[in-house]
Amino acid sequence: MKRHPAVGWVRADQVPTQATIAEVLALRNRVADLESEAAAARVTPPIGTEDLQQGDDSVEITMSFTARPAGGSYSDRRGYTAHIDLTWNEIFAAVAPTMINEAADDDLRRAFNKIFDQRARAAFANDKALKGNTLDEFRFRDEEKETCIVQFRALGLIRESMRPRSVKDTNTYWALTPYGDHLMTQLRAVRRTPIAPEEPEGDATEGELVDSEEELK
Numbered sequence: 284m285k286r287h288p289a290v291g292w293v294r295a296d297q298v299p300t301q302a303t304i305a306e307v308l309a310l311r312n313r314v315a316d317l318e319s320e321a322a323a324a325r326v327t328p329p330i331g332t333e334d335l336q337q338g339d340d341s342v343e344i345t346m347s348f349t350a351r352p353a354g355g356s357y358s359d360r361r362g363y364t365a366h367i368d369l370t371w372n373e374i375f376a377a378v379a380p381t382m383i384n385e386a387a388d389d390d391l392r393r394a395f396n397k398i399f400d401q402r403a404r405a406a407f408a409n410d411k412a413l414k415g416n417t418l419d420e421f422r423f424r425d426e427e428k429e430t431c432i433v434q435f436r437a438l439g440l441i442r443e444s445m446r447p448r449s450v451k452d453t454n455t456y457w458a459l460t461p462y463g464d465h466l467m468t469q470l471r472a473v474r475r476t477p478i479a480p481e482e483p484e485g486d487a488t489e490g491e492l493v494d495s496e497e498e499l500k
Contacts, residue, residue: 299421325461329439337438341368342431344399346423348407360419360481367399367406372470374431375440379459379467385444394410395428432457440466 299307328337336342343366351360377398381391400421408415435441440463444456459467 311379326465327462329462332438335437336434337371339370339372341370342374343368344403344423344427346399346403346421348403348421349419350413351419353415353417363413365403365407367403369398371434371438373402375435375463376467376470378431379440379463380471382457383442383464383467385446385456385458388457391432391457392428395431396423397424397449416490435463439463 294474345364345366347362347364349360349362378394380389381394386394402425403421404418407418425463432441436443439460441457442460444458446456446458448456
């Protein structure tokens with residue numbers, strides 16, 4: 284028996300009891316449930332984000348810019364402070380593609396500047412008080428870009444990249460989470476019937492001309 288042990292022979296004290304078998308089956312079912320929950324969590328918001336602003340909730344973006352009358356010189360420009368209202372989904376849909384293969388912090392901030400600039404120009408292009416003026420020098424607050432980054436991180440849409448890099452590379456890199464990638468696809472995929480975007484709202488008042496970005500920080 285020692286030289287050629289037969290399959291199926293076990294010691295009497297090693298035979299599993301019915302309780303042990305039931306426990307093993309319960310653990311297997313629990314593992315299956317956890318695996319299912321983990322898979323679902325990849326494309327759903329994290330638990331506890333229900334009370335955070337998101338989706339079609341509106342966020343106010345403050346800026347400064349200059350307006351120069353047609354035919355006027357550079358010295359004729361006037362400085363304005365203003366704000367526009369965008370939704371979190373509009374902002375995320377615009378900046379998310381930057382992070383498909385990860386993005387450096389500076390690149391992500393440039394993506395924020397780009398969408399803010401586009402929407403600001405569209406909002407004030409037909410403003411009665413500014414009609415016929417050349418709008419330029421749009422500047423946006425760093426703290427509001429940081430708020431957007433923190434909000435998207437809190438919503439489980441982006442995360443700081445953990446990819447190994449050179450010791451000399453001290454930059455911060457951002458990447459989409461599986462949920463963020465899923466939401467980006469839903470927002471940016473071309474639909475059969477295009478949905479016309481709402482015209483962004485804006486409000487501008489004449490104010491002190493901002494001469495440096497330091498004053499916007």
